[in-house]
Ligand SMILES: [Fe+2]
């Protein structure tokens with residue numbers, strides 16, 4: 001059994017992860033519009049990864065005999081962007097998600113829910129990777145400083161990202 005507080009918070013996190021997926025899907029469309037198929041692919045892969053993050057929480061709630069409550073997913077605010085603004089938004093968003101995971105972890109500890117505390121470890125490490133991935137592309141984009149050749153090369157590199165198997 002999950003406590004009511006934990007159940008409510010994990011349900012909120014399922015929504016956050018689905019919203020993340022939605023943001024990355026919007027980013028994928030915007031990158032395509034910018035003529036950057038590699039960037040578009042990277043965001044599409046991230047979209048799929050976020051669906052897996054949501055699914056992992058979903059399965060956990062059911063496994064603990066909790067109740068899944070699906071709420072409406074907010075509209076992602078992605079307008080006309082640049083490659084840099086897309087990744088800056090991605091990094092800011094991931095920092096927000098890291099904060100969500102941290103408060104969930106604090107809650108699990110304060111409720112002495114050891115199973116949830118351990119379960120969340122995976123997300124703690126994942127968030128380190130998510131922030132580092134976005135930061136790496138931001139660094140590269142700053143390095144090339146708007147050079148079309150550089151952008152072309154980064155796009156080629158981001159085209160290589162494939163869906164990582166869920167662990
Ligand atoms: Fe996520």
Ligand SMILES: [Fe+2]
Nearest residue numbers: 049126129130
């Ligand atoms: Fe990841």
